[in-house]
Amino acid sequence: MSVGFRAVQWNRDKVVYDAILLAGVIAFIGTFLFVSFSLHPAKDSPDEIDRFIRAFGVCAFAMLTIVLSIGPLARLSPRFLPLLYNRRHFGVFTFIVAALHVGFMIEWYGVQGNLPNLLVELMTWADYARFIGFPFKALGIAALLILFVMAATSHDFWLGFLTPPVWKAIHMALYVAYGLVVLHVALGIMQYDRSPLIPAMLFVGFGIVTALHIAAGVRERWRDGGRVISPGWIAVGPPQSIPDKGARIVTAPDGERIAVFRDGNRIGALTNLCAHQNGPLGEGRIIDGCITCPWHGYQYRLEDGCAPAPFTEKLTTYRVRIHRGFVEVDPVPLPPGTPAAISFASP
Numbered sequence: 006m007s008v009g010f011r012a013v014q015w016n017r018d019k020v021v022y023d024a025i026l027l028a029g030v031i032a033f034i035g036t037f038l039f040v041s042f043s044l045h046p047a048k049d050s051p052d053e054i055d056r057f058i059r060a061f062g063v064c065a066f067a068m069l070t071i072v073l074s075i076g077p078l079a080r081l082s083p084r085f086l087p088l089l090y091n092r093r094h095f096g097v098f099t100f101i102v103a104a105l106h107v108g109f110m111i112e113w114y115g116v117q118g119n120l121p122n123l124l125v126e127l128m129t130w131a132d133y134a135r136f137i138g139f140p141f142k143a144l145g146i147a148a149l150l151i152l153f154v155m156a157a158t159s160h161d162f163w164l165g166f167l168t169p170p171v172w173k174a175i176h177m178a179l180y181v182a183y184g185l186v187v188l189h190v191a192l193g194i195m196q197y198d199r200s201p202l203i204p205a206m207l208f209v210g211f212g213i214v215t216a217l218h219i220a221a222g223v224r225e226r227w228r229d230g231g232r233v234i235s236p237g238w239i240a241v242g243p244p245q246s247i248p249d250k251g252a253r254i255v256t257a258p259d260g261e262r263i264a265v266f267r268d269g270n271r272i273g274a275l276t277n278l279c280a281h282q283n284g285p286l287g288e289g290r291i292i293d294g295c296i297t298c299p300w301h302g303y304q305y306r307l308e309d310g311c312a313p314a315p316f317t318e319k320l321t322t323y324r325v326r327i328h329r330g331f332v333e334v335d336p337v338p339l340p341p342g343t344p345a346a347i348s349f350a351s352p
């Protein structure tokens with residue numbers, strides 16, 4: 006949370022996360038190069054550099070696939086929440102690996118004294134109307150630019166400056182980048198290297214991302230389970246169906262998701278969107294008396310959705326009541342910070 010603006014701080018978990026990430030990237034690229042050079046020793050220097058282009062390209066593609074899978078995975082099982090915790094660093098690492106892929110490609114042209122040809126390729130406008138022979142590198146450049154903008158604006162300063170909804174909208178462009186990379190490979194190397202491994206990589210990557218998003222969407226609809234029983238109120242379930250110090254999430258008729266938390270015999274409802282980066286608050290827990298966002302640990306009081314002093318964030322709250330033994334929520338939002346929690350008598 007912030008008083009004006011406070012960046013999420015460095016801590017041991019983040020250092021461990023980054024160390025594992027770096028070790029994973031080195032292991033992946035090292036294995037790729039080892040297998041590639043063992044199976045087909047390089048003929049000359051450009052061929053050698055080409056292996057590096059490929060190793061870094063495939064690694065960046067795998068990282069993009071993982072980064073897009075982390076969100077739905079964390080929705081399907083809280084076991085994946087630690088992956089989500091520092092996803093921004095994952096994104097920045099992905100940009101660095103993709104940039105090195107391009108760096109080796111420039112070197113490939115450079116060692117052959119061929120750099121001007123790269124510009125000619127990119128500026129042969131007639132080729133942009135062709136399917137086979139399309140300047141696939143331009144698609145890679147567009148994807149890399151998106152990754153760059155995201156890496157450059159990933160710091161919390163930009164989040165505060167742009168506001169969470171705008172920041173989140175920008176980060177949705179990652180899906181566009183993924184689509185561009187799939188086309189970059191399908192219209193590029195797949196057209197002149199007939200190895201079945203290349204379409205297999207695209208098929209598996211794209212398939213994983215799509216399947217996980219569909220599974221998480223279906224699961225969320227099923228889990229929300231909120232149904233309107235009396236006009237204006239949404240039934241959540243008996244109080245004990247809400248896990249103690251946890252929440253159940255219901256969906257208002259306008260699609261807004263509401264997190265209904267229980268702390269012993271106190272129940273309160275808040276928007277499911279964290280004020281920091283719109284993280285899924287309802288997947289968090291009540292720790293030290295405060296609702297704690299699972300993404301970066303921003304905290305809010307159950308009573309009124311306010312961050313504890315000295316912080317200033319306030320979340321929208323909702324009226325709750327117990328009706329015929331069921332917790333119900335009024336989906337009309339109250340002004341942020343309005344006290345709305347209630348107590349219920351334990352059976």
Ligand code: HEM
Pocket residue numbers: 055058059060062063064065066069103106107110142143144145146147148149152186189190193194203
């Ligand atoms: C987000 C950015 C990018 C990603 C994730 C990416 C990913 C990939 C992948 C997965 C391959 C196929 C490698 C293989 O299967 O062997 C590839 C090939 C290639 N990429 Fe990229 N790429 C990106 C940006 C770029 C850019 C900006 C350029 C050039 C301006 C570029 C130039 C190439 C070239 C020349 C190849 C073919 C390499 C060969 O013939 O061996 N890429 N890229």
Ligand code: FES
Pocket residue numbers: 279280281282283284285298299300301302303
């Ligand atoms: S703490 Fe970052 S999204 Fe909630």
